[in-house]
Amino acid sequence: MIKATKGVDVRLVEVGPRDGLQNEPEHTSAEFRAELVNQLSDCGLSTVEVGSFVSPKWVPQMASTDEVLDKVTRRDDVDLVALVPNMIGLDAAVAADVDQIAIFSAATESFSQKNINCSIAQSFERFKPVIEKSRQLNVPVRGYVSCVLGCPYEGKVSPEQVVPVVEHLFELGCYEVSLGDTIGVGTISSTRSLLRALSGICEPASIAVHFHDTFGQALPNILIALEHGISVIDSSIGGLGGCPYAGGASGNVATEDVVYMLNGMGVNTGVNLNELLEVSEFVFSYLKRGPASRVASASLGFSNQQ
Numbered sequence: 061m062i063k064a065t066k067g068v069d070v071r072l073v074e075v076g077p078r079d080g081l082q083n084e085p086e087h088t089s090a091e092f093r094a095e096l097v098n099q100l101s102d103c104g105l106s107t108v109e110v111g112s113f114v115s116p117k118w119v120p121q122m123a124s125t126d127e128v129l130d131k132v133t134r135r136d137d138v139d140l141v142a143l144v145p146n147m148i149g150l151d152a153a154v155a156a157d158v159d160q161i162a163i164f165s166a167a168t169e170s171f172s173q174k175n176i177n178c179s180i181a182q183s184f185e186r187f188k189p190v191i192e193k194s195r196q197l198n199v200p201v202r203g204y205v206s207c208v209l210g211c212p213y214e215g216k217v218s219p220e221q222v223v224p225v226v227e228h229l230f231e232l233g234c235y236e237v238s239l240g241d242t243i244g245v246g247t248i249s250s251t252r253s254l255l256r257a258l259s260g261i262c263e264p265a266s267i268a269v270h271f272h273d274t275f276g277q278a279l280p281n282i283l284i285a286l287e288h289g290i291s292v293i294d295s296s297i298g299g300l301g302g303c304p305y306a307g308g309a310s311g312n313v314a315t316e317d318v319v320y321m322l323n324g325m326g327v328n329t330g331v332n333l334n335e336l337l338e339v340s341e342f343v344f345s346y347l348k349r350g351p352a353s354r355v356a357s358a359s360l361g362f363s364n365q366q
C-alpha cells in the first residue's frame with residue numbers, strides 16, 4: 061500500500077515542507093519547496109509531506125502545493141503526502157497526483173473549531189466522503205489527532221479524550237494515525253499514559269508519534285514511544301515549524317536530532333545524517349536564520365572550528 065521502507069527499523073515521516081513551512085511568516089516559493097522535498101527524498105526519507113490543500117485564506121503559506129507537486133521529481137521509493145480537510149482539498153490533491161493524503165482531527169473541541177472551523181463530530185462527517193473516494197482511487201489515508209497531550213485553549217488533555225478520536229479515524233479507514241503533541245507539552249509520564257490507553261484499541265504498528273519540541277521533551281517522549289513498539293516518527297528538518305492555530309508552539313522535533321539519537325541506538329532509519337545536515341544548511345540559508353536542531357547547530361559549530 062505504501063512504498064516505503066525495506067530493511068528499516070523506524071520509518072521517519074518528514075513534515076518540514078508542510079508543518080514547518082506552513083508556519084513561516086515569509087511565504088516560500090514553490091521552486092524552493094519542491095527542491096527541499098527532492099533533497100529530503102535523496103537523503104533516504106521515504107515519506108515526505110509536501111504541503112496541504114486547505115483554504116489559502118486560512119493558511120496562505122500552503123497555497124501552490126499543486127505547483128510543488130508538479131515540480132517535484134517523482135520516485136518509486138518515496139511517498140508524497142498532502143493534508144486534506146474536505147472534498148475540495150481531496151479533489152485538488154488527486155488532480156496534483158499525491159501518493160497519500162492526511163486528514164486531521166483533534167482531541168479537543170476548541171482546537172477543532174479554531175483549526176478547521178467545525179466540531180470534532182462534524183469533521184468526521186466531512187472525512188467520510190473523503191475517505192470513501194480515496195479508497196475508490198486507491199489513495200491511502202493517514203489520520204492526525206492534534207492536541208493529544210495538551211491544548212492551547214483547554215489545557216491538559218486526558219487519554220480518555222484521545223482514544224475515541226483515534227478509534228473513529230481507524231473505523232473510517234485510516235491506515236495509520238499520528239498522535240500530535242501540537243504544543244509540545246507532553247512528558248514521559250503523559251506520553252506513557254496515552255500509549256498505554258491506546259494499546260487497548262490498536263496495534264503499535266498502526267500508530268505514529270508527532271512531537272513538537274516546545275519544552276524540549278520530544279526526544280525522551282520518542283524513546284517512550286519506541287519502548288511501546290511504535291516505529292513511525294514524524295519529524296521536521298531543522299526543527300522547522302509550529303501550528304498557525306497554536307500560538308507559542310515551536311517546531312516539530314528536528315529530523316537531524318531524531319536520526320542522531322536513533323543512529324546512536326543502532327536503529328536503522330535509512331536516512332543519511334551527513335546528507336540531511338546539508339539539507340538543513342540549504343533550508344536555513346534560504347530562510348536566513350539558524351536551525352532549531354541541536355545536532356545541526358553542533359555540527360555547524362564543529363565544522364567552523366576545523
Ligand code: HMG
Pocket residue numbers: 079082112113114115116118119143145146148149150164175176177204205206207239240241242270272302303304305
Ligand atoms: P471554512 O471557511 O469553514 O470553509 O473553512 P467553507 O467550506 O465555508 O468554505 C469557505 C471558502 O473556502 C470557500 O471559498 C471554499 O471554496 C474555500 P469562497 O466561496 O469563500 O471563495 N475552501 C477551500 N479552498 C481551498 N481548499 C480547500 C477548501 N475548502 C474550502 N480545501 C477549512 C474550513 C477546513 C477549509 C479551513 O478551516 C481550513 O482550510 N483549515 C486548515 C487549517 C490548517 O491547515 N491548519 C494547519 C494544519 S493542522 C496542523 O498543523 C496539526 C498537525 O501538524 C498535527 C499536530 O501538530 O497536532 C497536522
Ligand code: MG
Pocket residue numbers: 079240242270272302303312
Ligand atoms: Mg504538527
